[in-house]
Amino acid sequence: MFTHVMVGAKDLAQSKAFYDAVFAAIGGGEGQEFRPGVVFYAHNGGMFGVGLPADGNEASRANGGTIGFAAAGKEQVDAWHAAGLANGGSTAGDPGKRPQAPGNAYGAYLRDPIGNKICAFCQLPEGA
Numbered sequence: 001m002f003t004h005v006m007v008g009a010k011d012l013a014q015s016k017a018f019y020d021a022v023f024a025a026i027g028g029g030e031g032q033e034f035r036p037g038v039v040f041y042a043h044n045g046g047m048f049g050v051g052l053p054a055d056g057n058e059a060s061r062a063n064g065g066t067i068g069f070a071a072a073g074k075e076q077v078d079a080w081h082a083a084g085l086a087n088g089g090s091t092a093g094d095p096g097k098r099p100q101a102p103g104n105a106y107g108a109y110l111r112d113p114i115g116n117k118i119c120a121f122c123q124l125p126e127g128a
Helices: 012-025 074-086
Strands: 005-008 032-035 038-043 046-051 067-070 090-097 105-111 117-123
Touching (some): 012 038, 012 046, 012 074, 074 090, 074 105, 090 117
Parallel strands (some): 005 046
Antiparallel strands (some): 090 105, 105 117
16 A cells, blocks of 8 residues: 655654654664654554655644554553653543444554654454
């Protein structure tokens, strides 16, 4: 479907610290410099990038856009949310069950340092 997802950054060091922390919470590794001003993450077959806009204009968030990341369980979702808050993010939805989502979904939402909306979700066992 896609090769990667990328969002802009105003302060690459701040964004890298944020994404290093949230990806570590779900089992991912530290971001690697792709080229000056751009860092990429690879995890579970997906790639995610964050970087200074190539056109030199200021980075901005996508209104209405959300990027979702898979977590192995409730504990990872909770750790992911806490890591984001501790590293310059803000909550866009505290961890909890999401009855409007398919299955027995548990998730949380964050805004990264420039306001991009991201989430982490898992499926809970039946009855949980």
